[in-house]
Amino acid sequence: MSLLHAVWLPNPGAPHLALWADTWRVAKPRKLDDLEAPLLHPLALEAGDLKAWLEEIDRLPAEAQAIEVQLTLPSRSNGLPLMAGEAIPKTVQWWPWRVPALAMAPADAASWLGQLPLASSPAELGDDLSWWAHLQRWSLSLVARGRWLPVVRRLEPGHVQASWQPLLNHEEDRRRLEDLASQMPLVVSAADTPGALGCRRPSAKRLQVAQIAGALLDGQLRQGFQTSSEGLDPLLAGWQKALGPGDGILALSDDDSARLISATSRWRETVAGQVAPARALLELDTPPEGSELWPLRFGLQAEADANLRQSAAAVWNAGDGVLQLGEIQVEQPGELLLEGLGRALVAFEPLARGLDAAAPEAMELAPAEAFVLVRTAAAKLRDVGVGVVLPPSLSGGLASRLGLAIKAELPEQGRGFSLGENLEWSWQLMIGGVTLTLKELERLAGKRSPLVQHKGAWIELRPSDLKNAEKFCAADPPLSLDDALRLTASEGDTLMRLPVHRFEAGPRLQAVLEQYHQQKAPDPLAAPEGFEGQLRPYQERGLGWLAFLHRFDQGACLADDMGLGKTIQLLAFLQHLKAEQELKRPVLLVAPTSVLTNWKREAAQFTPELQVLEHYGPKRASTDAALKKALKSTDLVLTSYGLLQRDSELLGNFDWQGLVIDEAQAIKNPGSKQSKAARSLARPSRQSRFRIALTGTPVENRVSELWALMDFLNPRVLGEEDFFRQRYRLPIERYGDTSSLKDLKARVGPFILRRLKSDKSIIADLPEKLELPEWVELSGEQAKLYRKTVDDTLEAIQRAPLGQRHGQVLGLLTKLKQICNHPALLLGEEEVGADFASRSAKLQRLEEILEEVMEAGDRALLFTQFASWGHLLKNHLQQRWRQEVPFLHGGSSKNERQAMVDRFQQDPRGPQLFLLSLKAGGVGLNLTRASHVFHIDRWWNPAVENQATDRAYRIGQTQRVLVHKFITTGSLEEKIDRMIQEKASLAADIVGSGEEWLGGLELSQLRDLVSLEATP
Structure with a gap:
């Protein structure tokens, strides 16, 4: 297998596009000591083989010159580059390689790129070629829309160069440039110097994309440019000739050069800058x-x-x-x-x-x-x-095309009406807001004119629409409730390729459509008989919504904000099924191990009639017969994601009535084992199996992760993964297609219910939450250790190969955050001495606040991302206040974890302070006894911190919650906090992967970030 790539060669005055290919074949590893850079790439096709292969797959450019280029490519430590299609690891090294290639001038490159598919590229094309195809389509769009101007630039005394350049002052073009720059594959700029690759600033990427688009546009315009010097100033005639085929170089005196450059500059500034009223x-x-x-x-x-x-x-x-x-x-x-x-x-x-x-x-x-x-x-x-x-009937869009006007109603039936059954319906042909019969359409088509008058309105008849109408009339298809739901989900949907211009629903059908599309909430359901507790109004609406979608056999995602009671709503739904005698078989609920006990206890408290079994531990059923026996008279079975994939065959053999996944973001990666296991279990079985997902994450905003969730809930809504990737993911994530985003939201909207704690109409009695930044300075020992670590590590990073810098940068950030906490963390100390608190200004301030907390009898949660810091803090705080301070971390067992939570949450004499690692204790816990939350060391993703805070700030909290966030002044903690605050609207995107985004900073940027500033 070979994989084709394209790289841009930015030679001044003569840029080119170069094609090269790497292939799967065995190459002998080399010792690093034996390498002499740059070596010939051992996996790249030679020029002759490349030409023959491109001709074989019908991709050979008409005009291409065999050359050799030097590219900086990801390589292994054993001296070999990565093979075709291989994922790039985080610790990869970047080495220069000599690569055989075929180079094309911009005009030829534009023609060749124009033949590439925009998405779903054939197997022989690298992913980067899809990006190139979109760039060329944009360049062609600029040409077609006249978004270009001639530009003159001075080369050397006596010579100027004329070229066509894009005019990018239109908002849509600026947005397109931003999208293409953000999605630009690294291989595009592999011909750049090694020091620039992988750490390019956004502004540099935008400039490079604009320059490439300009070169492609210039090449295309030169091909067809016709010159005419009749009546022109000789200077303009020469300039016009320079804009035709050729290199564009024009010999001029200094005065003429200045005259021409000044004129074109004023022209461009006027067109680009003028905004008329x-x-x-x-x-x-x-x-x-x-x-x-x-x-x-x-x-x-x-x-x-x-x-x-x-x-x-x-x-x-x-x-x-x-x-x-x-x-x-x-x-x-x-x-x-x-x-x-x-x-x-x-x-x-x-x-x-x-x-x-x-x-x-x-x-x-x-x-x-x-x-x-x-x-x-x-x-x-x-x-x-x-x-x-x-004219209104010709105003463009689907409304001016031949389509359908539909009237439909639900038949008089019981509440068990299914999506697949047919509606009572009638239809008429419509165009431009005017209805017409088939005979009228045939008469108008006989006029053989594209614009015809009908009932006082002028309409356009397209041959393709006439053919679609004939096929539709001949088929006379039925209309199901499923069709009606789809046709009303978003504008512009079609039935047998005819757009639906008007859809009139009868009273019964309209009620269903309004509830399904959340235009009108489904009728709320009160707490069912046998439910021990009181449902809030929004929870009754949630229960009604779950029951409504269940009625039509549709999967539901309850995506309420953390702390709004998704557990209670799900238990109430199961009790509702039991009370209505609809719960015939057990329901399987999959959740993280850490919350299984919570589910069991909540079920015992609110739905004691539900028989609950925990499929967990070494004594769980391991055979079909044992599982069948264990599930007799069972309503709800609890298991973990780990066991879901480990016991997938056993669990898959049982005919569950329903499948529920808690913390549904666990299946967001469609390629993971637990995601595949969950989706496989959700597939239709001998009898209908309902599907429900619970998550506090707003999944509707994460396009790339949405497919796996919807494939679990309702597979047919978004189709197969390849279709989703081509139709939604690539257009939205890479190219910002707003129409695709709108269509996607309309399709998944009926299946996702999202309510927020900040909405007072949802919950008005949740107490106030205050965030308090706690600014502290470094102690003398901390400051000295901080500066030494920065100086030593920056010098090592500067000497390190490019491929090793990313890991060293992240290592430096970790060390500096440890120093900001306490010198003992970096120095590897394991004992708490008498001077432990005096060595850290942050710890001293923490003690001052905790003193007030302890005297007031309040309880507090303390979060840290370092387990070693947690153990030191635990020992120090226990010595300081002579009472237990539990520490929940990744090494805590399930039983230990639950015991710590119970003592803190339920025991009146339990510990006042609860230490938790951010990763192990930031989700799945209800700790409303705490009225203070301390983030001792900051995590650069605000969503992770907020999720941890919501362990205390949730339903059941009766006190005001104070959230203390510690920041050491002058250090990288203050600078990154400032960056997050300045870019609050983009924070989730910028820091969504923890600190990974910091690993690619240039050395000067890194030095500015980590250098310790003097504080007043």
Whole structure:
């Protein structure tokens, strides 16, 4: 197997695209001592083999030159580069390699890239080529929309170079540039210097993408550029010639060079920087009675409000004065209108006939010209900044296409109506808001004109729509409730390729649709008989929502904020099924091991009638017969994610009535074993099996992780993974496609219920939460150790190979955070001495606050990410206050964990302080006895800290919660805290992977981040 890649060679004046391929084949490892860089890449195809292979797979460029390039590529420590398609490990090294390649000039590269698929690339194409394909499509879009200008730059005395460059002042183009830069694969810039690779700043990436797009655009424009020097200044004639085929170099005197550069610069600045209050407007009217000609009127339209318009006559009457568009004042409106009409000529040539007069106001179009304006030119005109208003029935989009108007109703049946059963329905053909019969459609089609008049409205008939209508009428398909739910989930959905313009639902069906799409909440359900407790109003609505989706055999994701009682709502739902005698077989609930005991206790408290069995531990059932025997008279079975995959065959053989997964983010990676096990178990069995997911994470905002969850709940909603990747994931995550995002949210919205604690309409009696930053300075010993660690480590990082720097950077950050806590952490001390507190300013401040907490009789949670720091703190705090301080960490057993929680939460004489590691104690615990939360050492992902805080700030909390976040001044803790605060809206994306984002910083950036600043 070989894999094709593309790399950009940014040679000044002559950039190229180079193709190369690596392949699976055995290569002999080398000793590092024997290496002489740069070596010939041992896995790369030679130039001759590369040409032959590309010809075999029909990818050989028409014009390509065999060359050898030097690329910086990921390599192993044994001296070999990674093989084709292999994932890049974190500890990879980056080495220079000589690679045979085929180089293409930008014009040829644009043509070759234009033939590549945008997504779902064939196996022989590397993932980076999908990025190249999107870049080329964008470049072609800039050409088509006229978003380019000629530019002149000085080379050396007596010579300038003319080129075509993109004009990127449009908001959509700036956003597209940002998206492409953020998603740019490393291999694209592998020809850069080794020191620049992998640590490029966002601004540098944006600049590189803009330069590549500019080179591709320049190459394409030169190919078809026609020059005409008739009547031109000799200087402009030479410049125009330089913009045609060739290198664009023009020999000029210094005065002529300055003249030309100044003129083009002012031109570009004017076009790029001017934001006019109004734009030229073309308004198309339908032909008057007895005429075939279409009136086209000119005018101005306000940029801020498209409904504010003035005719061309009013524009000319204003002369050199000011034209009023509502409250907007437009100076020199005539000049603005003429300039806009001149740009409109680029997109719609027939306009030239109407511009003969000195003050043009309107013109008439032939039917064929009107069709061109409606079908293609209107979009191009809007792209170049000209407003277009079409008749309502021809206004564009799906509404102007032939489609369907549907009336449907649920039959009179019981509450068990299924999604697959048919509705009572009728349909009519519709276009432009006007209905028509099949006979009328046939009559109109017989006129053989794309624009025809029907019932007083002009409509467009497309041949493809006529064929789809014929197929639909011949098939006369049924309409199911499932179809109705899909057609009303998002605008623009189709039935047998015909868009649905109008969907009228009868009263019974409308009630179902409103509840299903959460336009109207399903009827709430009170706590069922046998439920010991009181449901809050929003929990009754949650119970009603679960019961509603269960009625139609649809999976449900209860994504309420942490602490709002997802456990209680699920238990109430199971009790509801039992009370209604619908719970015929056991339900399997999968949860992290740490919360199994909590589930068992909550079930015993709120739903004592439910028979609960814990499938956990060495004594659990291990055979089909033993499991079947153990599950007699059982309603709910609890097991862990680890056992779900370990006992997958055993659990899969049993016919569960339902499957519930708690902390559902555990299956977000579709390739993980536990995700595959959960999704496999959720597949339809001999009888219907309901599926419910519980999570406090807003999954609707994590596109790449959404597929696995929906594949567990309702597989058909998002289809297979390959389809999801092509239809949603790539367009949204890589290229910011808002229409795909809107469609995705509409499709998954009915299955996800999300409520937040911050919404007072949901829960008004939750007490206040206050966050208090605790600023502390470093002690003398800490500051000295901090500076020495920075100096020594930065020097080592500077000398280290590129591939080792990432790990060393993260190691440095860990050491500095340890020093900010206490010198003993870095020095590896295991004993607590008499001077332990005096050596750390952070510990001294912690003791001061804890003194007040202890005297007030309050309880507190103390979170740290270092287990070694937790053990030292435990010993020190126990000595300081002469009472137990439990420490829950990754090494705590299930029984130890639960015992610590019970003593803290339930024992009136239990410990006042509870130490927890952030990883082991940050989820799945209810610790509402605490009214203080201490984050002793900061985690750079705010979501992780908030999740830990919510162990105390949740339902059941009756006291105000004070959250103390310690920050050492002048250190990296303060600087990263500042960075997070400044970019609060992007914090989740920036620090979503812990500190990994810091590993790629340039040395100068790293030095600024970790250097210790003097404090006043």
